[in-house]
């Protein structure tokens with residue numbers, strides 16, 4: 001079975017409090033971004049994981065796809081599998097790339113081996129793999145709370161919207177990003193802000209990581225300004241960075257920006 005794990009964008013992100021488990025509570029809207037990896041899952045004579053594309057730091061045995069398989073194998077008599085991941089989505093980008101791989105591995109294994117797990121059950125498994133993972137089970141726009149893994153439906157349709165995402169080659173680890181942010185109450189009601197015309201979001205929809213990280217990584221602010229100068233209706237850091245995105249109300253792709261060749265860019269339609 002071949003699947004294409006997508007990325008996500010955060011529209012607004014408030015880090016609202018410290019949790020007893022050491023994590024932070026947050027409020028954020030998540031939407032799918034069709035910048036995708038490719039993951040093949042096949043029954044096999046023996047277990048095997050192969051990786052191509054962007055190099056993934058760390059021991060392959062800790063790869064989130066593999067951990068997804070091991071998590072299900074603890075509860076179900078799964079046969080050996082061959083997993084092949086072709087990595088395209090930048091890592092440490094705030095795009096949830098690894099989390100999407102893990103969630104799509106759970107979904108593919110559920111289907112391939114007819115495990116009959118419901119979306120709620122798959123979300124529970126996904127929560128055990130990372131805070132962002134559960135979103136990718138249903139992959140629908142949501143408001144996320146707590147660790148970013150408890151959801152309320154969000155009536156927001158960005159389909160057809162032109163989007164440009166720029167990854168400036170900075171791997172910002174999620175743990176480092178959280179260590180730089182002070183929890184504080186949300187500055188706006190995110191659901192209400194997102195219900196207003198996108199032209200108003202610039203004033204009302206903000207990401208606490210952007211304020212905390214931009215002084216350390218000025219390129220983040222420069223990219224955001226470049227996206228606004230190119231005509232973006234709304235631009236922001238995604239998640240804990242370092243990818244910055246712009247949403248464009250017009251139907252045409254924005255002009256190419258004069259960016260370093262090391263940057264990775266996705267542009268297209270949501």
Ligand SMILES: C[C@](O)(CO)[C@H](O)COP(=O)(O)OP(=O)(O)OC[C@H]1O[C@@H](n2ccc(N)nc2=O)[C@H](O)[C@@H]1O
Nearest residue numbers: 022023024099130131132133147148174175178239240
């Ligand atoms: C920044 C976001 O991408 C926003 O969607 C997510 O909160 C990050 O989710 P993620 O990459 O799945 O993160 P995890 O793998 O669960 O956690 C990595 C590290 O980030 C910190 N972390 C993560 C999520 C959270 N709500 N509070 C935290 O403090 C913890 O130090 C944790 O050890």
Ligand SMILES: Nc1ncnc2c1ncn2[C@@H]1O[C@H](COP(=O)(O)OP(=O)(O)OP(=O)(O)O)[C@@H](O)[C@H]1O
Nearest residue numbers: 057058063064091092093094095096097098101174
């Ligand atoms: N399939 C995978 N893709 C990416 N990273 C993975 C994967 N499996 C395990 N990892 C580990 O997770 C680390 C990246 O986590 P990190 O949260 O910084 O990035 P991410 O998963 O791409 O998500 P984000 O874009 O939200 O930051 C890597 O250093 C790697 O060791």
